[in-house]
Each structure stands twice: as C-alpha cells, then as structure tokens.
Amino acid sequence: MILVLAYIAVFLSFASGILALIEHQRPALVTLSEAFFTKIPNLHESKRAWITKQLDAKHFPRGLRLAVFLLLGFSGVFAILAGLSVMLSSSVVTDQLALGLPWMKWQVRFDSLSGFFFLIIGIAVIAVSLFGPGYIRSFEAKQHPFEVLGLFTGLFVAGMLLVLLADDAFFFMIAWELMSVASYFLVAFEHEHAVNRRAAFLYLLMAEVGALSIILAFGVLASFSTDFTFNSLREAQLSSTWASIAFVLALIGFGMKAGLVPLHVWLPEAHPVAPSHISALMSGVMLKVALYGVIRFCYDLIGTVHWEWGVVLLVVGTISALGGIFYAMMQPHLKRLLAYSSVENIGIIFMVLGLSMIFMANDQPQLAALGLIAALLHAFNHALFKNLLFLGAGIIHHQTHELNIDQLGGLIKRMPNTSMIFLIGCMSISSLPLFNGFVSEWLAFQTALQVDVLDNGVLRSLIPVSAAALALTAALAAACFIKVFGLIFLGLPRSRNAEKAREVKDLGMLLGPGILAGLCFLFGVFPGLIINLLNGVAKQVVGQTLPNDTALGWLWLAPVSAARASYAPPLVLIGVMIAGIFSFWFLRRDAEIKAMRRAPTWDCGFGGLNARMQYTSSAFTMPLRRIFAGIWLIDEQINKDMRGAMDLDVAAIHYQLQVQDHTWPRIYQPIAHGVNNLARLVGRIQTGNIRTYLGYSFATLILMLWVIS
Amino acid sequence: MNWIIAIIQTLLFVALAPLLAGWLKWCKCRLQNRRAPSLFQPYKDLIKLSSKQPVVAEHASWIFTRSPYIIFSAMVLAASVVPFIAVDLPTSASADVIVLVGLFGFARFFLALAGLDIGTAFGGMGSSREMTVSSLAEPAMLMAVFTLSMAASTTNLSVAITHVLEQDLVLRPSFVFALLALILVAVAETGRIPIDNPTTHLELTMIHEAMILEYSGRHLALIELASQLKLMLYGVLIANIFFPWGIAESFTPEALGYGLLAILGKLALLAIILGISETVVAKMRLFRVQEYLSFAYLLGLLGMLSHIILEASR
Structure with a gap:
C-alpha cells in the first residue's frame, strides 16, 4: 500500500513530463476530439463545448501548462503521503520490478530513510508546481519550448524519486543518470547564451565524472559480494582498506553532486542560468539526494563506519x-x-x-x-x-x-x-x-x-x-x-x-x-x-x-538530557510576544505621541541625497574583504578620467571589482591543461594514414595472440 | 511561584539596566575629573525620549519603525534567561547559552536592517561594520562559552552556575582564559572603547551610533534601553558564571535579597573596571579590530585546550 503511493508519485511525475510533449500536437488532438464526438453523439453539449474550448489556440497552451504542473504537484502530494506513511509505520517495504536485465530485475526498497527524503522532495515539488505556471509565462516571448522544460522537469523529479527507491546498484545508477541528464537539459534550457551552454556542459561533465566514481565505489563493494543488489552488498565482508577506498570513491562521487569544496565549481555556474524553479529544485532537493547517497552508502551498505x-x-x-x-x-x-x-x-x-x-x-x-x-x-x-x-x-x-x-x-x-x-x-x-x-x-x-x-x-x-x-x-x-x-x-x-x-x-x-x-x-x-x-x-x-525526555513535555527540546541543554521555542515565542506587545502598547498609549512625523532623511546639511550614495554590495562586504583578503582572488581596479589643462582634475572615477574563486585557477585549470597535453600526446599516434592504422591492428593482434597463448 | 520569581527577576533586570549605565557614566566622569550627572540621568533620558513624538525618515519602511520593538523584546527575553539573582528558575531552562547568543543575533539582525532601511551612507556603514565586528566576535564568544559548558557538561546557564558553585575554590586555567576571552568579546559586542565609542558621532569611527542615527522619540528610547540591557547582560554573565558566589540557590526572601545585593556589588565593581579601562585605553582603528578579536578567539581556544589537556577527567 505504502509502495503504491510511492509508485503513484513516480508515475505522476513521469506523466507530467509526457503530457508536456503534446504542446505542439494540438491539431492532432482536435482531430481526435472530433472523432470522439462522432463516436459518442449523445455527449452533453456543455461538455462538448468545454472540450472544444480547451483545445482552441488561445486556451490550449495555458491549460496544458496548468495540467502539467498540476500533475507534478500531485506527484509531490503522493511523495509526501508515501514518505510520511513509511516513516510513521517505520516499516521496510521491498518489491521487485519487472524491468531491467533478465537476470537482474530492478529491486525496490522503501524505508524510513528514503521516506524522509521523499518528504523533502514532496514539499519542494508542491511549492515549485504552485510557483511554476505563473513564472514560466515570462519564457513565452522568447520562444523557449515548454515541452522541453515540462518533459525534463518531470523526468528530473521522477529520477530523484527513483534514486530513493532503488535497492540495487544497477537501478540506482540508472535513476541517478536520469536525474543528472534531465537536469542537464534544464540547466541548458536558455541555450542561446554561450555562458549557459558552458555552465551546462561543465555540469554534465562533473555529474558524469561523479557518476563514474560512484560506479567504481559500487564496483569495489560488488567485487566482495555475489551480485549487485544492495542486500548482497550489505553482506559483503570488506577489509578496512577496501572499505576506505569505497568510501573515498563514494565521497568523491556524491560530493561532486552535493557540491563539497573543491568539487563545487559547477554549482555557482549552473544554478544562476537555470530557470528559478529549477534552481530551487536542484539546490533544495537534488543536493539532498546526494546526501542520501552518502548516508545510504556509508551507514547501510558498508555498515561499519x-x-x-x-x-x-x-x-x-x-x-x-x-x-x-x-x-x-x-x-x-x-x-x-x-x-x-x-x-x-x-x-x-x-x-x-x-x-x-x-x-x-x-x-x-x-x-x-x-x-x-x-x-x-x-x-x-x-x-x-x-x-x-x-x-x-x-x-x-x-x-x-x-x-x-x-x-x-x-x-x-x-x-x-x-x-x-x-x-x-x-x-x-x-x-x-x-x-x-x-x-x-x-x-x-x-x-x-x-x-x-x-x-x-x-x-x-x-x-x-x-x-x-x-x-x-x-x-x-x-x-x-x-x-x-x-x-x-x-x-x-x-x-x-x-x-x-x-x-x-x-x-x-x-x-x-x-x-x-x-x-x-x-x-x-x-x-x-x-x-x-x-x-x-x-x-x-x-x-x-x-532519549524521550517526556518529563519536560512536548514543548521542550532536550536532545541529551534536561540538565545538559534544553530549548523551548514556544516559550521563547511567548516571551518575545509579551515583551513586544507590552512595549508596543505602553509606548503608544497616548494618541498625541502615537502619530509619527515623516521628515527628510538627514543629509549632513548638504542636500541631494540619492540612491547612489547608499552602500552597495561590495561596499558592505569591504571590511571583511580586507580582513580575510587571502581567501579570494581579488582584482580591484580604480581608473580616473582626468581633464583640465594639466590633466589634474578628476572628471570621473571608474571602480571595478572582480572577486574569484581560488579553486578554478588552482585546481581545475591545471587539470584541464593536463588533459589537453595528454590528448596531444595521444594525438601523435593518429597519423591519419591507413597503413599506420593497419600496422597498429596487426601489432595488437600479434600481442593478443601472444598473451592468450 | 517559581514563575512569579522569574518574572520579577526579569522586570528587576530591565529596571536596573539604566542604573548600571548611569553608574558607569558616573565612574567615568569622576575618573576623568568631570562633574558627573545624576545616577538616574539615564532614566530621565528614557522618560523624556518616550514622551516625544518620533520623527521618521521619509523613505523608511516598517522595518525601521518596528525594529526597536523587536530588538527590545529579544533583549528582554535574553534578560529573562540569564540567572540574575537566583539559579534554577524555570525561564533559564527555556533557552540555553547558545539560544542566548542567537537572541543577540536576532536583535543585531534587525538593527543592521534598520540601518540599511533609511537609504543613507551612514546607515549602511554602521550595518556593515557592526556585522563585521560581530561575525568575528561570535566565534570567540562561543569558544569561551564552549570551554565553560564542556567543563560543566551543560549549556544550560543555571546548571553551569550551580556546577561552579558546587566546586571548591580552585584556580582553573581554562576558566581564566575563558574569562579573559569573554571580557574582550563583551567590550566589543557592547560597543565600548576600544572597539566603538558610544558617545561619539564622528563618521569615521561610529559603528553602533551610525545605525541608529535616524532614530528619535520612543524608538530611540527602546534602542537605548536595549543597549543598556545588553551591557548589563554581559556584565551579569561574566559576574555570575565566573564569580557566582552569593547567588540565591533557594527562593527564601533572605537568599533572594542577599543574591540581589551580591550581584549589584559585582556589577558595580565590573563597571568601575570598565570605566578605568575606558579612561586609560584609546579607541582602536577599525582595521585593527580583527587583531583584537582574534586575540579573544585565541584566548578562548587556549581555554578549551587547557581544559582538554589539563583538566578533563581522563
């Protein structure tokens, strides 16, 4: 029953993605509806009018969008229901899907840990699907096809939910890749800008490197067990060295998705360029799926930390x-x-x-x-x-x-x-x-x-x-x-x-x-x-x-014991309310002084305060920038335009500030250079001459024969 | 019954805060060979301000006019949490020392927003500097507090004070370091010399005053009272954590009266020390504040390490 709720959540998110695809199929739908009307001639007139109205050129796109986000929202509702019910019943449900390879059916397992992340995804998806219909209207003018956005949003959410359900390494990786690749297309949604394409490519690259690392981590575990199901991976007896190797690989893989320093470089590139509700999902939820991966891998699969x-x-x-x-x-x-x-x-x-x-x-x-x-x-x-x-x-x-x-x-x-x-x-x-x-x-x-x-x-x-x-x-x-x-x-x-x-x-x-x-x-x-x-x-x-500190009651939060530490937010709220309301009432009891007088802001007697005199972002953080100067790569330029006979009067001052992340020039550029150099070395054996290639094949063949015999 | 004592204690705390400010001013004046105003001058100022019609900058939003109430309420709540004349009151369990730091942060958040709300350079400057100082002071403060709470195995102030009381009078190196760190942080957080000067209105040096420049009338009264409360809160924290002797452990009238006298004496003494230091020390340049606060952090760290190395039970 609980699993059915989870399946419905996954199914609805898939359905919302598929539904988005019919955006350009309106003529076909109109024909279909006409066929439908002829099939059922005694359909009520108002229903018929409603269907025709929904399918006309004006209403169709908006209605479709609403329907897509409605399905997505319901997927969120079911995800919350599934998550809550599995956590409240604290049960573990397993299942086997009739999908996958013949000898390796997809294993499904739904427990409290997955349920909790279902809850997170559900809440986020509901908020996003309420926000989405209004927000994406701004894309209409720019000819961004809604079908792309809708399809990949649906697939993305479904991918995240499936990662949480997966109970074998094979299924897990497929769901993981579904999530990564779908989100790549979402990051690249406004692909007419070169910056966005670059950000999306960087994201895809890092997501795939991370995925490789996760596959290797599973591989280490799998080499000590019989097959790829999580159950047998749990049974695997690893020496602490191999367990540590698996841990490091998993940390790199999941950390790349989660955005741990120094593997975080894709985040500040990809989040700004994706549509806002997608960045909300990626930042709010997808990073948490990576966290789920770490917890599942370390606590559950490896077992002994x-x-x-x-x-x-x-x-x-x-x-x-x-x-x-x-x-x-x-x-x-x-x-x-x-x-x-x-x-x-x-x-x-x-x-x-x-x-x-x-x-x-x-x-x-x-x-x-x-x-x-x-x-x-x-x-x-x-x-x-x-x-x-x-x-x-x-x-x-x-x-x-x-x-x-x-x-x-x-x-x-x-x-x-x-x-x-x-x-x-x-x-x-x-x-x-x-x-x-x-x-x-x-x-x-x-x-x-x-x-x-x-x-x-x-x-x-x-x-x-x-x-x-x-x-x-x-x-x-x-x-x-x-x-x-x-x-x-x-x-x-x-x-x-x-x-x-x-x-x-x-x-x-x-x-x-x-x-x-x-x-x-x-x-x-x-x-x-x-x-x-x-x-x-x-x-x-x-x-x-x-420990259940029932002595203190539900108001209190006392995680270890009451004497160690306690915190009662409701009491704090009540205290603040009393103090606030009392002072508010007390100081405004007199009608004469209650009224406030509005007056111009003090301008030191010079006059002409304007918005440019306010603190800016770089001004606000300037003291901290100066104190912790070594942390950033700071490029600060002040140029003066001079004028007058001797060029001594300052006409205008231009201030430019560039603050950069250290990791890019320190870590990633050397890696990129290294890869390029390596490629150039490898490129030397590619002469473009068919005879050389035949020679390579011959040599390889001889080598293989020698190895086999 | 306990709740009534807790409420009375909080009210007393709020009522006495201006007196501490007056006493501090009196001490400073005498030390600097000036005629001192009456001890009750802060009360008179507060009453005067609260009966005046406030003038609000024209671009200010509700953040500016509501912030004083929020700041004041947060400070009153902080005052109710700190054991003042008695330990084991029910309010002190509702929030521990980390929540106390959080409440200070709450007040500061709205003060800094109010500074930005009026849209002048002064307000922004004050907010920016205040956040710089406080973000450096907070780790130092928590380091000192952690030393203490690790020694007492609790973050609950009341329990920690009881723990210190139960022990014999021993000189613990970790406590000495933590005390010094907390004093340095207290000076920085309450905006006293050498970090900030509460009596200045010179644009190059203001921090706290720059943020509240546009406030007047009852709003200013609330902000002034809140900063007096903050000064007293740090004073009571230092006095009662490190020198808790005299604080009431039972709720008999004698014990409570004795506790009140004890804390008043301790605070008077602390104010004299602060007055002397403000008289002999000059204000620091803004960009030397980080050295001062990293010194405080270092002291806190030393306290922590000496607790772990020298004092821990294993």
Whole structure:
C-alpha cells in the first residue's frame, strides 16, 4: 500500500513530463476530439463545448501548462503521503520490478530513510508546481519550448524519486543518470547564451565524472559480494582498506553532486542560468539526494563506519561551510550568491554527519543518532529555505528583470508580500531563534559539545574548533543575508527597473514560497514535530533514538538530557510576544505621541541625497574583504578620467571589482591543461594514414595472440 | 511561584539596566575629573525620549519603525534567561547559552536592517561594520562559552552556575582564559572603547551610533534601553558564571535579597573596571579590530585546550 503511493508519485511525475510533449500536437488532438464526438453523439453539449474550448489556440497552451504542473504537484502530494506513511509505520517495504536485465530485475526498497527524503522532495515539488505556471509565462516571448522544460522537469523529479527507491546498484545508477541528464537539459534550457551552454556542459561533465566514481565505489563493494543488489552488498565482508577506498570513491562521487569544496565549481555556474524553479529544485532537493547517497552508502551498505571517515567528512564539511559562505558574501549576483550559500549549508550538513560517524565508530550510538538527526534536520531545513529563496529570486527576476543586488533596492514598499516571504527565508538561513535554521544549528552545537565521551585527544580538540568554525559560518551567513535583504528590499531603488517594480499578480507564485515560509516558522517553533519523525530514521540507520525526555513535555527540546541543554521555542515565542506587545502598547498609549512625523532623511546639511550614495554590495562586504583578503582572488581596479589643462582634475572615477574563486585557477585549470597535453600526446599516434592504422591492428593482434597463448 | 520569581527577576533586570549605565557614566566622569550627572540621568533620558513624538525618515519602511520593538523584546527575553539573582528558575531552562547568543543575533539582525532601511551612507556603514565586528566576535564568544559548558557538561546557564558553585575554590586555567576571552568579546559586542565609542558621532569611527542615527522619540528610547540591557547582560554573565558566589540557590526572601545585593556589588565593581579601562585605553582603528578579536578567539581556544589537556577527567 505504502509502495503504491510511492509508485503513484513516480508515475505522476513521469506523466507530467509526457503530457508536456503534446504542446505542439494540438491539431492532432482536435482531430481526435472530433472523432470522439462522432463516436459518442449523445455527449452533453456543455461538455462538448468545454472540450472544444480547451483545445482552441488561445486556451490550449495555458491549460496544458496548468495540467502539467498540476500533475507534478500531485506527484509531490503522493511523495509526501508515501514518505510520511513509511516513516510513521517505520516499516521496510521491498518489491521487485519487472524491468531491467533478465537476470537482474530492478529491486525496490522503501524505508524510513528514503521516506524522509521523499518528504523533502514532496514539499519542494508542491511549492515549485504552485510557483511554476505563473513564472514560466515570462519564457513565452522568447520562444523557449515548454515541452522541453515540462518533459525534463518531470523526468528530473521522477529520477530523484527513483534514486530513493532503488535497492540495487544497477537501478540506482540508472535513476541517478536520469536525474543528472534531465537536469542537464534544464540547466541548458536558455541555450542561446554561450555562458549557459558552458555552465551546462561543465555540469554534465562533473555529474558524469561523479557518476563514474560512484560506479567504481559500487564496483569495489560488488567485487566482495555475489551480485549487485544492495542486500548482497550489505553482506559483503570488506577489509578496512577496501572499505576506505569505497568510501573515498563514494565521497568523491556524491560530493561532486552535493557540491563539497573543491568539487563545487559547477554549482555557482549552473544554478544562476537555470530557470528559478529549477534552481530551487536542484539546490533544495537534488543536493539532498546526494546526501542520501552518502548516508545510504556509508551507514547501510558498508555498515561499519570508521572514525577516520568521520574526520574526513568533518574537515571537508568545515572547509565547504567556510568557503561557501566566504564566496557567497562577495557575489553581487543573487542566484550565484544562493548557489554558494548552498555549498555552505551542504558543508554544515556533512560536518555534522562526520560528527555522527565519529560517535558511531566510538560506540556511542545515541550521540551518533543525535548527529544524524541534526544533519538530516538541517538538510530538511535547507530544502525549505533555499527553495524559498530561489523562488523569491525568481519573483524578483520576474518583476524587475534584474538579479544584480547592486541594481535593486527599495522593493519592500513595492512588493510587500514578496519581501515578507523573503525576509522569513533570510531569517531562517541566518539561523535566528524561532526559525527552523536555528534548531538544526543548535542540535549541531549540542552534538559537537558531547566530545567529552571520546578518548582521542586530537578529536577532542578538533571538534570544538570546528564548532567555532560553524559559529563563524553562522555569523557570516547572517551578515551575508542582511546584505541580501537590505540591499534588495530596503533603502532607495538603485535602478529604473527596481523603481518600476510591482507586486507579483499571480497568486500561485506567492503561494509556493509562502507555504515554505510558513513551514520555516512552524518547524522553528515546533521542531518536535519533525524530530519525532527523524527519531524513526535514526532508529533504522544507527539503531538508536534520542532519549524521550517526556518529563519536560512536548514543548521542550532536550536532545541529551534536561540538565545538559534544553530549548523551548514556544516559550521563547511567548516571551518575545509579551515583551513586544507590552512595549508596543505602553509606548503608544497616548494618541498625541502615537502619530509619527515623516521628515527628510538627514543629509549632513548638504542636500541631494540619492540612491547612489547608499552602500552597495561590495561596499558592505569591504571590511571583511580586507580582513580575510587571502581567501579570494581579488582584482580591484580604480581608473580616473582626468581633464583640465594639466590633466589634474578628476572628471570621473571608474571602480571595478572582480572577486574569484581560488579553486578554478588552482585546481581545475591545471587539470584541464593536463588533459589537453595528454590528448596531444595521444594525438601523435593518429597519423591519419591507413597503413599506420593497419600496422597498429596487426601489432595488437600479434600481442593478443601472444598473451592468450 | 517559581514563575512569579522569574518574572520579577526579569522586570528587576530591565529596571536596573539604566542604573548600571548611569553608574558607569558616573565612574567615568569622576575618573576623568568631570562633574558627573545624576545616577538616574539615564532614566530621565528614557522618560523624556518616550514622551516625544518620533520623527521618521521619509523613505523608511516598517522595518525601521518596528525594529526597536523587536530588538527590545529579544533583549528582554535574553534578560529573562540569564540567572540574575537566583539559579534554577524555570525561564533559564527555556533557552540555553547558545539560544542566548542567537537572541543577540536576532536583535543585531534587525538593527543592521534598520540601518540599511533609511537609504543613507551612514546607515549602511554602521550595518556593515557592526556585522563585521560581530561575525568575528561570535566565534570567540562561543569558544569561551564552549570551554565553560564542556567543563560543566551543560549549556544550560543555571546548571553551569550551580556546577561552579558546587566546586571548591580552585584556580582553573581554562576558566581564566575563558574569562579573559569573554571580557574582550563583551567590550566589543557592547560597543565600548576600544572597539566603538558610544558617545561619539564622528563618521569615521561610529559603528553602533551610525545605525541608529535616524532614530528619535520612543524608538530611540527602546534602542537605548536595549543597549543598556545588553551591557548589563554581559556584565551579569561574566559576574555570575565566573564569580557566582552569593547567588540565591533557594527562593527564601533572605537568599533572594542577599543574591540581589551580591550581584549589584559585582556589577558595580565590573563597571568601575570598565570605566578605568575606558579612561586609560584609546579607541582602536577599525582595521585593527580583527587583531583584537582574534586575540579573544585565541584566548578562548587556549581555554578549551587547557581544559582538554589539563583538566578533563581522563
């Protein structure tokens, strides 16, 4: 029954993709409907009129779009239902599909871990399908075929769901590739720009290299077992060396998809160029599927984790978190900034997962469960708020045709609803109390502070330092998102586009991110709802749950024990409300002073304040850029135009700032050069002369014969 | 009953915060050979401000006018969490020290947004500098706090203080380092000399004042009270965590009165020390702040390492 729900979710997403294909088949459909009418002559007139109306040239494209997104939305609903029911019943369902190779049928397994990721995908897909119909209207003018977008969106979602269902390596890789390749076509959707094609190619290249690495990782496991089903891979007895090799390969493969530093370079290229609701899905959900891969591979398939792996994850995660937020701060382009911020959040998730592994390997399953829950909760929260922010970026782009933060401003008055939703996203991602981002970060700190149980002195000092790095990350993230919200929505508009912006009219476009904003707040105040679900996942993955501190009641969050730490967000909310409402009432009780007087902003007596005098993105981050100068490749140029008789008067000053990622010139360019040089070497044996090639064949044949005999 | 004491304690905290600011000003004036204003001058200022009609910049949005309430509420909540005259109150369980840091972050978030909201260079400058300073101060603060919470095996402030009380008077190197780190962070976070000067309005050096330049009337009153609360919060944290003796452990009137006297004495002493340091130390250039704060972080790290190497039970 549970599996049927999951199958329906997959089927609906496929169906929405296929349905998009009929966009250009309207004439055929009209003929079909006429045939249908002649077949059934006694069809009611109103029904007939309705069908004809839906099929006329004006209504058909819009109706089709709605239908496609409706199917996608229902796929999300069923994914949530399936995920919730498998987690609540904490059951494991298996099945065998009649697909695949004759001797290797596709194995399906649906358990709490998959169910949790089904839930994430379901919520994200619903938000996206509410947002989509309004958003894609902006593509009509530019002749971008909707069938491409619809088809690959459907396939992409189906691919992600199938990855979660797969229970053998073969099926897993097929679903994985479906997800990767479908998303490649989505990134390349606006392919008329060379930048987009380059970004899409880079993405495809890295996705395929990653997939190869995953295949090799499965290969290592499979060489110790009988076949490719996960069941026999679980049975495989690996020496710790081979297990570590498999772990490293899997980490490279999944890390490339998740965007761990230094494998993150495709993210800031691909996310900005994809349509916003696709970047929302890619950043909010697809990265989480990679996380699922790591958890499934390490905890479930390999089985015994080593503490060294935890240290690797901890270090890589810390570097990703810090690197991601440092690079995010410097971006003036909103979607690039959000992409780098995804790197940061993925880093935090892997960091906490590393802690969980360290505790797991040190026989502390309860703390391992705490770490795993913190990591999964952060993945869930990140899916919510990053989805929200990308959809918000989509609204801003839709209304202003601008994504450069330095060209926006003052939108809070022009787009009040969008600004409220976006503010909640910014507050959640900055991990402020009462919002969901804070809860997972709080749990992460609690996990890190339990190092007392470890024997290893190095670990005991390494983990608090990485916790302090997490604190730095959180503080920088707050600075970064104050910059984002402050420059986009507050102050004066910095360009005509921003000045003329209006609130978005399409209700769905607000409703999609609006639901996510509501969930951000809901799970920020009542985190217990989701943590109870995660307990079941932890029970299944590490065999242990959090202690149920029922003495404190449902209001409280006390992951280890009440004396160790507790947090009651509802009480905090009530306290803040009381203080706020009381001070609000008290200070405005007198009608005379209640009225505020509006006056011109103070301009130091010079007059003529304008929007160009406000702080810009690069000005806001300048102190941090100066303090942490070595982290970026900074190219700062100041050119002066001189005039006057002696060329001594400054007429204009041009300021240019380029901030670049270190990894590209340091790691990827040398690799690219190496590959080119190697290709040139190999190219030498290709003379283009048929006689040489015949010679090669002959020599090979002789060699083979010699080897065989 | 416990809840009533907790509420009274919070109200007392809020009521006494301006007094601490007045006392600090008094000390500084005397140290600098100036005539001191009355100890109650901050109260008079707050009352004056709150009865004036606020003037709001014309481009400001609701963020600007609502932020003072949000900032003030966050600070009041923080005040209710910190054990002031008694430990083991129910409010202190609702949020631990990490939530406390989060509440400071909450207030700062809206303060920085309010700075950006009016659309002037001053506001942006203040926000940018404030976020720079705080993002460097937060890791240092948490490092100091982590040292403490690892020693006491808890992040709950009340439990941690009880743990310190139960121990004999021993000089723990980790606590000394953590204390120094927390003092440095407190000076930076409350905007005192040498990081920021609360009495200046010179554009080259302002941080906190630049953000609130456009505030007036009741809005300014709330912001002023919130920053006085923040100063007192750091004072109480330092006083009660590292020198908790005297704090009420039971809820009898004598114990509570004794606890109140003890904390007032400790705060008065801390204010004198702060006054002396503000008198003898000069304000630092903005781009030397990172050296100051990385020193604080280093002290926190040393505290952590000395706890792990010297003091841990195994």
